[in-house]
Amino acid sequence: MRIAAIDQGTTSTRCLLVDDAGQCALAGARRHARYHPQAGWVEHDPEELLRNIIALLESAGPVDAIAICNQGESCLAWDAQTRQPLSPVLVWQDARTATALAQMGEAAELRSKRISGLPLDPYFSASKLAWMIRNIPAVAAALEQGRLRLGTTDAFFLDRLCGTFATDWATASRTGLLDIESGQWSADLCALHGVPIHCLPEIRAVDAGFGAIQGIPVKVSIVDQQAALYGHQCRQRGDGKITFGTGAFFLALTGAQGLKPADLLPTIAWKKQDEAACYAIEGGVYDAGAALEWARRIGLYSALEELDQFEGPTAISRGIVFVPALSGLAAPYWDRHAAPLFIGMNHATERRDMIRAVLEGIAMLTAKLVATAALSLPLGTRISIDGGLSQSRYFARFLASACQKTISVPSMYELSALGLASLCGLDISRMAGAITTHEPDRLVSQHDHAVFAEAIHRAGAWRSQLVARG
Template sequence: MRVAAIDQGTTSTRCLVVEDGGAWTVAGTRRHAQHHPAPGWVEHDPEELLRNIEAVLEGAGPVDAIGISNQGESCLAWDAETGKALSPVIVWQDARTADDLAALPPAAGERSKSVCGLPLDPYFSASKLAWLVKNIPAVSTALQAGRLRLGTTDAFFLDRLCGTFRTDLATASRTGLIDLATGSWSEEMCDLHGVPRHCLPDIAAVNETFGTIGGTPVKVSIVDQQAALYGHDCRKPGDCKITFGTGAFLLSVTGDRRPPASDLLPTIAWHRKGEAPTFAVEGGVYDAGSALEWARNIGLFSAMEELGSFEGPSALSRGIVFVPALSGLAAPYWDRQAAPLFIGMDHATDRRDMVRAVLEGIAMLTVGLIEAAAQVVPLGESISIDGGLSQSSYFAQFLASASRRSITVPPMHELTALGLAELCGVDVSGARKAAQTFTPDASVSTAEHARFARAIERARAWRQ
């Protein structure tokens, strides 16, 4: 079997061709523009994303099936009859709806957590979709004419490419609009945000039929992070992975029941046909790779190869701390008013110290996610990580020491594509070779954890 696994992410669209046995090749990569029309706003051009999917798929050549992953919470509006996008894609990082959410009744936040498991945060799709209806005339006109479609990017791609207006349950669980108890759209949550329920896509299992592209079946559609969880071979409660892309995203499998309330978010990991949904807990750091990109843009380093090793004690142990809150703080703080913070520099501090502090700050925020996940489900012996930062030996070792847990880095780091292929039915065992393991040492002390916590408190609510 030969599958085209398309990973439509925050900064690029990639396609890998994965075959039975686990052999794989990169068929194509296309980057797309990030638009910031106002402070806190992040947008993509939906037509550009669609063109890039078509381009990388063409580079794959003949395949037996297609799997597509999506950005999760990023969403848009389009015309049901013409398929034309009526809005830009509002990206998951976008914070424009913070004031709208703050204006909701005080009890709304707890009710949201009860029904859909998610807090009222601009991160999720619900308030973004409501903003489109309220603020873009073409969207409200299409609603009045009965021609409006609303959804996450996957539903738009599938509608345009396959003529299928669907999303999968895992993606739907990231919107803030479903009832986790029933796996269907919640009229209560739709009414709370002002999202017309009849404009949302049907919800399907991850391996339902999503139509065909050029005669080739699209067998799988799912959120990129959930695909990566599957690609890490996480199946049992306590199995845990962290993907370091634009943001950092921890998911840990909890089983076939909704996990108890905690500082992390209950979410659907995947729902396969004929099976009960598998649940997970999820927590994120808004800025991981994006914080490094910022650090590179301001001249702290020039190439990723510079991040593999550093000499001497950590920046944190010397009092140099960076809080990577360029987009605010996600779980467990949910503070969009937090701001990035460098603190502790002196006349001897140089660029290497500062970029080292950026790496350590991302790791320390991630440790908070690990500790929160361990309160919900006993974690396994090691945590598997992937993404760009996983290729830095310094970062992986610091994360192991700070979390006091073994960290493993699979040799095949395209785990989203691997998970897509496996969900399509490909035998990927040959791609799962021995991982590199980093074991904790005593280099990160309790005092250093406390120092970072103090820096977090200084960064919080700064933009208020």
């Protein structure tokens, strides 16, 4: 069997060809634009995303099946009859609904957590979908005419390409509209946000089949982070992985038993046909690769090789700290108003010190996710990582020390694609390649953690101080 695994991400769409002979090859990748109409707004053109998927499938050549993973919380509205988009894609990073959610109050927050497990945060799809209905006339008109469809990007792709208006359990669990225990849309949460439940897609098992594209079956559809979790071959309670893409996402399996930790997120890892749902807990860093891209754009570095060319003491041990909160802070802080900041610079500080601080700041935020998860779930001694940052030896070593966990880095780092292939039934055990491990050492001290915690406090306090000054 030869599978085209489509990974539709925040900055690009990639297609990998995976077969049952153990071969995995990149068929192509296409970047797409991100638009920022206002501060805190992040959008994609849905037609551009769709064109890229179609072009990559065409370049893949003959395949026996297709599997697709999506961005998760990114969502849009479209017309049920023409299947044309009525809105841009509002990306998971988009924070335009933060003020409206804050005004909903504590009772609404508790209700959301009780049913979906998720806080009221603009990260999730629910408030974005409600915003479209209130603010885009074409969306409101389609609702009045009974022609409105709402959903995450996967449902749009499947509807346009296959004529199947559906999503999977894992992706649905990222919307803030799912009853996480029943696996059904919650009428209560839909009413809370003002999202018409009849406009949402059918929810299916990840391997239930989603139609066909030009006669080729789409066997699997799932959110990208859960695909990567499966690709890392996490199967036991406490197994965890971290994917470093635009953001950084830590997931650890809790098994058939869902958990609702205070500061992390419960999520559905996957739901297969004829099996009970498998649950996980998740925490994210909004800006990982995005922070590095920003650092490159302002001239802190120019080539990836520079991310390993460090000598001497760490930046944080010398008091140079960066908090990568360009989109605010996610778990466990949940502060969209936090500010990115550098502290500790002096006349001797160089570009190399600053980019080193960026890497260390991403690692320290990620380590906080691991430490928070360990309060609710016994974690294994090893965490597997993938994505662009995983290729920096310095970063992986620093992360191992900050987490006090063995960090494993597969040489094949397209783990979302491998997860898709595995969910289609292929044996991926030979495909991960060589595994590089980084053992925890004393590179990061308890004092360093305390210094970073103080920097986080300053990042969160800036707005209240600004308001107090008038």
